[in-house]
Amino acid sequence: MEWTIQQVAHSAGVSSRTLRHYDDIGLLPPSRVGDNGYRYYDAAAVARLQRVLLLRDLGLGLPAIADVLDRQQDEEAALRNHIGLLEAERDRLDQRIRAVRRTLDARRSGRDGSMEMMLEGFNDPYRDEVIARWGERVFQESNDWWHGKSLREQRDWKQDTDRLVAGWIEAWEDGVSPTSDRAQAMAARHVEWLRRIPGTPVAEGDRERSIELVRGLGRLYVEDPNYAATYGGTDGAVFVRDSLDEYVRLSM
Amino acid sequence: MEWTIQQVAHSAGVSSRTLRHYDDIGLLPPSRVGDNGYRYYDAAAVARLQRVLLLRDLGLGLPAIADVLDRQQDEEAALRNHIGLLEAERDRLDQRIRAVRRTLDARRSGRDGSMEMMLEGFNDPYRDEVIARWGERVFQESNDWWHGKSLREQRDWKQDTDRLVAGWIEAWEDGVSPTSDRAQAMAARHVEWLRRIPGTPVAEGDRERSIELVRGLGRLYVEDPNYAATYGGTDGAVFVRDSLDEYVRLSM
DNA sequence: GCTTGACCCTGCCGTAGCGTCAACTTCTAA
DNA sequence: TTAGAAGTTGACGCTACGGCAGGGTCAAGC
Incomplete structure (x- = not known):
């Protein structure tokens, strides 16, 4: 069983453009490419897409996802590292929010x-x-x-x-x-x-x-x-x- | 008194490329451009740069800064709005961090x-x-x-x-x-x-x-x-x- | 066999804010 | 005069695609 790009895209809730992009960067090549250039995806490719989307939902970047899926880059380590990045990011945001608040207060107090x-x-x-x-x-x-x-x-x-x-x-x-x-x-x-x-x-x-x-x-x-x-x-x-x-x- | 791009850049701690970019997008045109194409900045331009950098440090985007500086876009309202965006962003990050943590815990528990x-x-x-x-x-x-x-x-x-x-x-x-x-x-x-x-x-x-x-x-x-x-x-x-x-x- | 409409393809531009060459001209001090 | 520092204008690169344009392919109906 295999599906066209549109069928896969629709079923997964992403755009066909996205699937083409994943092909372009080598993250998710179709299982078969027809003589006409059409991309076809089999069950294995769809399963891979599922894993990609799961990791993507967690906020990992596409290269990081590729590392995890291909080079068996210890998923747990990747996720822990990712959490670290996210936390650093959040702390920076918190800092900024406080800074903006102080600036606002300063403005208000004349x-x-x-x-x-x-x-x-x-x-x-x-x-x-x-x-x-x-x-x-x-x-x-x-x-x-x-x-x-x-x-x-x-x-x-x-x-x-x-x-x-x-x-x-x-x-x-x-x-x-x-x-x-x-x-x-x-x-x-x-x-x-x-x-x-x-x-x-x-x-x-x-x-x-x-x-x-x-x-x-x-x-x-x-x-x-x-x-x-x-x-x-x-x-x-x-x-x-x-x-x-x-x-x-x-x-x- | 006026200064060259390099002098202004060094004094402000930004790159000359940045100043050229600000010129390109119309955020900070130099006060004068020589026949040779060189950009020269006077005190007024430097003061504007100061305000730009202050707002930039608070995390505002360049278009938003332009709005504030040029169209007198009520700075306070802009900052308040900005805080809202930052907080929404932080909440999204928090959500994500928790989601990744849960995924990690799930992995760990087998x-x-x-x-x-x-x-x-x-x-x-x-x-x-x-x-x-x-x-x-x-x-x-x-x-x-x-x-x-x-x-x-x-x-x-x-x-x-x-x-x-x-x-x-x-x-x-x-x-x-x-x-x-x-x-x-x-x-x-x-x-x-x-x-x-x-x-x-x-x-x-x-x-x-x-x-x-x-x-x-x-x-x-x-x-x-x-x-x-x-x-x-x-x-x-x-x-x-x-x-x-x-x-x-x-x-x- | 032909048309129609849906679907597919490959580029290419745009996004935010510059960093980083590249290729070339101009200024400054020895 | 000449080297070297500093100036200029492009143009590409980065994220993860969206959204075109322009053109081929497929299935169905006439």
Whole structure:
């Protein structure tokens, strides 16, 4: 018993174009090709098609399917590997969703794109505030540092910052306490991040003023609605402040 | 001040090919093109590039970015819409991951592909078992029904079944009780699913024997390791059995 | 034998976002 | 002047086919 391409396609719920494609790439050659060039499929070919479609439904790529079916590429290993890829993909998606959400929240709380870009540095939009709190020199140096970066470095910095903020928000949403290892690790990351901004006492190794800065930042995050929004609202900012305070007490 | 393509590309951390592509599709034309054909970018063009890259990092497609930047396509709406797409994508991925996991578990517990395909029907691999429990006629009819399906219908049926099983496992993992609305809704789905298999008492409207069948299936799921594995192990199967029992008591 | 309609074939373009040659011209510094 | 760096415009490649165009084949009816 053999069937024409249309019969097989219809029965399997795929298009004849698909079957021709599978023939083209060598995944599923017809069992017989007539003198007229017509493709004919027998029961074995249909069974192979079934296996192909099963694996395809699981999201495997056609070359991977060919590997499994032809080179007896240990199906289980292939599937496990595939799961790994899928999970990585999903994690990337999750990351992205969170990033877009944060951007949206930032927009809604009134910060525009350019402000957003330099929000986390001590830069122009906060000039007066920064100078009043930490002095002209801190503002000058960190500002020069920021504007001296290439676009790429600015984007990379922003990405690091985003990840830092994302880490805080996640920790908070997971309900950990400010004294937990997780929150303290975040605080350490936060201080590391500060160390990379020239002009700050942290970068200069001035312990006393570093402590003052870190504690001051915690207050700023809670009091300034823009910053608070960044950390998921006042509650989130309070969590960050408390974690930083605890870190100062224990580790600085 | 203006820059060459290479300077802009390097500073932004993208390739010059990318900038040419953005020019080709009209997303980012250079501010000036020399008589020699060289592209030159001024500050405005670079600023536009910055916005493009920001949106690109969020995962928006180039046409969507063009919409936002040019047609003032309400950025917030675009981002919200984008989030929706991303979430749908992630949900699809999750579905797939669970499906692949189940397939893997099935493989590990000794069922091969063809068995997996008809596992949930009353078919050949379970011939003796089915006949012993529910009689020859049930087996004959449901078996004929299965083999009378086209490949497509078989795949569709399998997909429905997978979703049913996935629903059970999710409910179980979410920790709901067998008496909860959620579990009872699943049980109703399960019975509906049975109704679609000719030869079963459920399909024929025989209440007494339907009850017997549903309760019997619950027992089978728990006792047969193959079925138990399908439902995520014995514990999951117990949850399904208890839910079905409860459903029988309340709604049949 | 001829027509009609259904079915089959082989290309080829398009998809998203560029990477990667290839072939050629232009600028820049020694 | 000349090498080498940097610029240009094509054009193909990647996934997994969809959707044409243009033309052959088959079964049935007249």
